[in-house]
Amino acid sequence: MAGWLSIPATLGVQDTQVPTPRPSTTTPEIEDAVTFARTRLGFHPDPIQEQMLRANPHRVILNCCRQWGKSTVGAAVAIHRAWTRAGSTILVASPSERQSGEFVLRCRKMLFNMGLDPSGDGSNAISIAFENGSRIVGVPGKEGRIRGFSVNLMFIDEAAFVDDSAYNVLRPMLAATKGDLWLLSMPNGKRGFFYEAFAFGKNWTKFLAPGNECPRIDPEFLVDERDNMGKTKFAREYLCEFNESEDATFSQLLIDRAMDATIKPLDL
Ligand SMILES: Nc1ncnc2c1ncn2[C@@H]1O[C@H](COP(=O)(O)OP(=O)(O)OP(=O)(O)O)[C@@H](O)[C@H]1O
Numbered sequence: 649m650a651g652w653l654s655i656p657a658t659l660g661v662q663d664t665q666v667p668t669p670r671p672s673t674t675t676p677e678i679e680d681a682v683t684f685a686r687t688r689l690g691f692h693p694d695p696i697q698e699q700m701l702r703a704n705p706h707r708v709i710l711n712c713c714r715q716w717g718k719s720t721v722g723a724a725v726a727i728h729r730a731w732t733r734a735g736s737t738i739l740v741a742s743p744s745e746r747q748s749g750e751f752v753l754r755c756r757k758m759l760f761n762m763g764l765d766p767s768g769d770g771s772n773a774i775s776i777a778f779e780n781g782s783r784i785v786g787v788p789g790k791e792g793r794i795r796g797f798s799v800n801l802m803f804i805d806e807a808a809f810v811d812d813s814a815y816n817v818l819r820p821m822l823a824a825t826k827g828d829l830w831l832l833s834m835p836n837g838k839r840g841f842f843y844e845a846f847a848f849g850k851n852w853t854k855f856l857a858p859g860n861e862c863p864r865i866d867p868e869f870l871v872d873e874r875d876n877m878g879k880t881k882f883a884r885e886y887l888c889e890f891n892e893s894e895d896a897t898f899s900q901l902l903i904d905r906a907m908d909a910t911i912k913p914l915d916l
């Protein structure tokens with residue numbers, strides 16, 4: 649499960665002036681994200697990843713198993729947007745700064761395949777600045793540290809492990825820009841915004857990608873994992889099921905039923 653890191657004060661995240669995105673000079677080959685990924689980034693998406701790259705990008709949820717390739721496909725989408733829409737601000741949030749840094753590092757590695765080694769944006773420790781004014785910025789999904797961005801495309805990686813309070817701070821950053829939002833995660837029980845959006849959300853493009861449908865995961869490995877971790881955990885980690893943890897004393901349903909919204913909290 650994702651951990652939380654404390655962040656040194658010097659690694660604060662800041663916004664700089666956000667220009668309105670505008671189309672770069674592109675060709676049909678560059679406009680198509682799948683062709684761009686293959687020919688420019690050296691990333692060869694499998695058929696489901698192709699669908700993701702070509703998805704209506706406004707609200708997208710990837711509920712995928714461990715190691716399925718969520719962050720990789722997200723990185724390809726991020727670079728494609730930065731490249732084809734000049735002046736875009738693309739924000740990556742996740743439970744910790746380290747995890748957002750991993751996502752941005754993946755973007756950087758893909759850019760190496762294009763023969764590029766871009767610098768940061770000069771304001772944020774985890775960032776990539778493009779010559780066309782676009783930038784990709786990584787932040788921790790932690791409420792107090794992420795205000796002040798106007799975002800054209802946002803990724804919340806490991807979204808099921810990001811607190812609702814951070815989500816409530818992140819979403820308004822898309823308001824003025826009419827920006828796009830991608831949630832990427834494996835499930836983590838029937839709680840939180842990732843579960844709510846996947847189970848009940850309208851106007852989302854939803855992808856479900858269990859391990860037995862991933863061409864890179866060996867069926868024998870899955871059998872071994874199921875035997876080692878037990879059915880419940882296996883179903884969560886590899887079959888994308890929103891089940892309760894085996895060691896949970898109370899089910900989420902029981903907890904929800906026990907809650908009484910009419911009782912005011914004690915004023916301590
Ligand atoms: N289409 C692809 N072709 C080849 N390798 C791929 C492809 N997609 C993903 N991978 C590889 O699969 C591995 C897992 O990818 P990635 O880290 O993006 O998965 P993830 O779902 O984000 O994993 P985690 O659950 O650990 O966060 C990486 O080594 C990545 O390079």
Ligand SMILES: [Mg+2]
Nearest residue numbers: 718719720805
């Ligand atoms: Mg990942």
